[in-house]
Amino acid sequence: MPLFRRGGGYDPQITILPDGKLKCSLCKSEHFKVGTLRRHFKVHTQGEVQCPFDGCKRWYYRADKLRQHLAEVHPQVSYTTPGPRK
Numbered sequence: 001m002p003l004f005r006r007g008g009g010y011d012p013q014i015t016i017l018p019d020g021k022l023k024c025s026l027c028k029s030e031h032f033k034v035g036t037l038r039r040h041f042k043v044h045t046q047g048e049v050q051c052p053f054d055g056c057k058r059w060y061y062r063a064d065k066l067r068q069h070l071a072e073v074h075p076q077v078s079y080t081t082p083g084p085r086k
């Protein structure tokens with residue numbers, strides 16, 4: 001089973017930098033569009049799933065992204081996601 005870590009219940013804010021870029025208040029991530037920054041916020045609010053493979057261990061903030069990664073990089077594995085919680 002892949003690891004799952006919760007975002008920790010933090011409440012990220014949008015910080016607007018002097019040069020007009022948008023920055024996540026919880027990490028160093030910078031984005032140009034509000035939409036992509038809001039998508040990034042899910043890392044903090046919904047948690048992440050980790051690829052279960054040794055030597056890979058990539059984090060994904062969406063289970064379907066991890067599933068896509070598994071299909072492309074580790075096609076020998078079948079992985080069923082816990083299912084999105086809405």
Ligand SMILES: [Zn+2]
Pocket residue numbers: 012024025026027028029040041043044
């Ligand atoms: Zn962030």
Ligand SMILES: [Zn+2]
Pocket residue numbers: 051052053056057058069070073074
């Ligand atoms: Zn992987």
